Amino acid sequence: MEPANELELDVGSITPEETIEAIRCLRNxxxxxxxxxxxxxxNAGGSTMVKKLTELYKRCWNGGEVPEDWRKGVMVMLPEKGNLADCESWRGITLLSVPGKTFCVILLRRLRDAIDIQLREE
Known part of the structure; x- marks a missing residue:
């Protein structure tokens, strides 16, 4: 199998339907x-939230930049079983921006769709 030279990625404007689907992925x-x-x-913002987020996502998509808060994470250490004085008894997680995550879901779906099409053609 030869590597694909180009991927047919949907570069059209982000739609409210994509925003709704991304918000549905969130867990309260x-x-x-x-x-x-x-x-x-x-989740509770309704159509007004969808409209505003879609506008923001379109600006990010068209401008090629995202808000700084979306590029930062807060590292938190969570205890696991065992002696909490032992470093091995802790694990780290990174808390990320929720609106940033929904934007990433939209991008991921577009990439996944493009890859699926490419794989079916091969």
């Missing part, structure tokens, strides 16, 4: 990132 009750925007806010 989870920690949020540095911007302190919880998933509950996006």
């Amino acid at each position: 009750g989870r920690a949020f990132g540095i911007d302190e925007i919880p998933a509950e806010l996006l």
